[in-house]
Amino acid sequence: MERASHPLKVMQVITKGESGGAQTHLLALCLALAPRVHFVAAIGGASPRSMLGDELQTLGIPVCAVPQLGNSLSPLRTLAAVRALLCLVREHRPDILHAHSSVAGVVARIAGRIAGIPVIYTVHGFGFKPEIPRLQRWAAWMAEWTLARLTAHMVCVSSHEMQLARRLPIARGRLSVIPNAVADTPERAQPDHAPACIVMVARLARPKRPDLLLHALALLRARLGHEVPASLIGSGPDMAAHRALARQLKLQAVDFTGDADDVPKRLAQHGVFVLMSDHEGLPISVIEAMRAGLAIVASDLPGMRELIDDGTHGLLVANEAGALAEALLALTAAPALRARLGHAARQRYEARFTPAPMARAVETLYGQIGRHEPASDPAR
Template identity: 30%
Template sequence: MSILVIASLAESLINFRGPLLAALQAKGMQVHVAAPNLPEDSAVHQQLKALGYVVHNVPMRRTGTNPVADAFTLWQLWRLMRSIQPSHVLGYTIKPVIYGSLAAWLAGVPRRFALITGLGYAFQGQAKALGGLRALVQRLYGLALRRTDKVFFQNPDDQALFRNLGLLPPGTPSCVVNGSGVDVEAFAVAPVPPVPHFLLIARLLGDKGVREYAQAAQLTRALYPQARFSLVGWLDENPDAIAQSELDAWVKAGTLDFMGRLSDVRPAIEACSVYVLPSYREGTPRTVLEAMAMGRAVITTDAPGCRETVVDGDNGFLVQVKSVDALVEAMTRFITDPTLSTRMGQRGRQIAEEKYDVHKVNAVMLKEMGLA
């Protein structure tokens, strides 16, 4: 048997799906991976090849809805599947799910699976111009998902939404898994520093709550100058991206310590005392799981995907979406009671081990795919 795993971002095959690919390989499957920007001389290509996977570079624009480009992606994926004839296909994120599932159906792949890791800008954006885009994406989802054998979701809210919108037909089975999981051995517990130090790791997008984080940092620092606020991430081509000028202003004012894009986020998490993710909606936020595994308390929003990771008052605090005041209040509680971050961080580690261990998450996926 063989499986083709399709991604829209090459690095995610290692960073997010590495343990899953290894688990599939351990079951005796030949593992093929496909993503854009994977030429043979790229570091990611070489890493994947060294792990024993067959690597395919496919044309795919991660964002945008150019019909010619997307049709070419569909055709190329169909050609690839006709060539390698996998027994299983798994796509994750919007375009790999839509075009990967359709191509697999057209190519006659026996077992077809989709993993919904979040909704994306087409669902979450508020601009009126998004009405047509949203309708198109939902129609394409409906076409693709009714041709899958099973759809995996990372939180029950997304599953319910897809069912209610009719994107997931009644006859198509679905399953909620606990996110992408986290390697609790690689993300080991680290001592909590004594100085209040908050951290956000995210693509620099509006719907990740980056602006709210910056505003809350500015207000909190005015009251507690000793507090530090760090930001890890990168500017994105998404229409909802933070502008370079905004980022420059925060850094110049001393509001945020911008650390850029890190290949290894563990040193940044180790340096913080509390992890913050004010996102509007997630699948299940991987960075929160990593912070929990390293023994960090979490402030996140009472939003789909985020609320699953935090028991309010136990391993962190849940705050209202888009509420700067609620963020400031939660941050202040950690500053005025230094014992909270250590106690809540210990509970976060326990929850990560019990619920989000990547090997437990992958075992569920393999079982649901008939590969256990």
Template identity: 30%
Template sequence: MKTAVLHVAFNPVTGPWSVIKTLAMAQEESGEYAGVGIGLITDTRWPGDYEVQWDALPLHRYRERMGGAPYHVQYVRMCLRRPPVAEWADALARETGAGRVVVHFHNAWVSGMFFPLGKAAVEIIPVVTYHGVNADFRGQPVRGMFHRWLAGRVVAGGGRLTSVDAENLNRAESVLGMKREWFSVIPNGAPAVSGRSGPALRGGGGLVVGHVGHLSDHKGWRIAFEAVERVRASGRDVRMVVAGGGPDAGEVAALAGRHGEWFRYLGHVSDPQGAVMPELDVMAMMSFQEGLPMSLIEAFSVGLPVLATNAGGIREVLEDGVNGMLLGRSAEALAGALIRICDERGLLRRLSDGALGSFERSYDVRRIAEQYHEFYGESQSGSTA
């Protein structure tokens, strides 16, 4: 029986949107499936430049648009009225001749808003991926109860569970009551690209440090800014580039206006892997909490070393002194690492080669697509939780 894959998400942005696109394209190119599609429910907060990417995807595409109500209101609405996932699965089956459809959800436990699935003519195998468990419901008993109820809907609906890193599973168990043994760990992957990072390695002058991602306090962009200021004060030639959006975007833009000779803000960039990362020498990731950041995998794909905290799934991927550095979450620690890279001849090249080697061995999206193909097969045979 031929199988098709339908990736489903509500308002996917940054990492999850990148994961969905790259995984779906790798699966389509693998030739393993009758067809691959993406079904999205989006509201007015979905970034406008994603529309261009959406229209250009050479995949089966299904879409429903909503208004811009608060997220918890959207979740309740979708629980009360069944989203058209079963209809999308039937459409994909008709268009591809598939006898079963793997419906792969990407909103972690919040995917419970899609369950129970409606009745479909085609056999549906539900898979749910946890890209991160950053929730903390202390002092919010009602909100916590609601989210645990959503997680329970996933399990009751027969969702086969994957996580992008093992660290997620500790929080899934403690916060959501979901047992570790219910999950299989399959990391994120990124497409291989021809570009290579490192303007300093190419003789392009001083060290360029980047922050790529959401601009909020828990992502640590201010720590990176302060670290670069310290290194510059020591007389070393270091510059910084920031790409991303978020609540602190206005503050970042103002800093770029005051320090334009060494600090650039690019705003939201839809393809940081191709447009930003090759122009960096190192990437700073001073996060308080993470799953397995897609930006880390994309950095490795161009040989870009990452200087990061050991938050969440980062420490499962980043080997200190091999493909980057694990640091304390402080400007002092990051500044010390940057000074070492500036002063220690050959260190940047070794870290860059290590980052690219890690990607080629473990995180090329074609390898990840193979792992999901095996997982889907196990799910069809009923051998997973």
């Protein structure tokens, strides 16, 4: 076949270019495969300038803005985004569309069917989990059910997401689990050093729950008689509300840093990482904390359990401030425990969540889909 004579061209499609887990995943994938795969990126938003767009351009990957692509799934907005993406498809003539995040998954699969181009859809977290509000859950279910048949292959970042995917009308041979991964960096935390500063990296919007951390910090202050310093790295629509909550709780040692392009360095300056969330796929920020060798406390959720064995690689707690405060109290009082958990988390990162296995699996999948090879499990 003629396509086999040149590198496959893959158009990555993502809803937003802001800092986030799906964006970090896409960047790690492109960084690993750019020498062998010809990438172009279509990113929702009015400008090609974004944290993700700028990073991709430094790799020599063309970046196209899709102003019509955003969080809205209104019929008119979706139709406009499909038309815009089709224009880019005609211009760049990719062999594959690879979509990330739910709205991009909708738009790319419709455009792919119209253009006759196969679409790989990486699910970073389904929108029909029980924890999601009913109307939003119903809309997400209807979209995924309808578009499952238009999906050449669906990649789930965790086994829990795979179990949800199996409820959809898609053949099991078109489903794979390929876990998230992040590239290694030299920065390492010293979790046993004092004071045991706390850090949370998250977009300040649901499903993330920085409010639980703020309440836990107030409880911790009452138990210890002093405040433990904490940093909240990330921005989002709920930042003002969380700042107001911190003032209401009279927390003086909480730093809202906003988005940062030096997260590994900032993580290494802390001893304890926290991620509280209502639901997750396989959170990149926790993998970054594992890479740094931090002691980790996280919500006890299915995706978290695939990263952390409770008590071995970190602590998993119920989604309430009291449980989080108790875990933080234990960690602040025990430098040796922080060191043990951080060392075990780093070892698990090295064993399971470096980019090479993820990139190999995705590259195999690209070959199968783009060149119509017989299906096999790309994660093997």
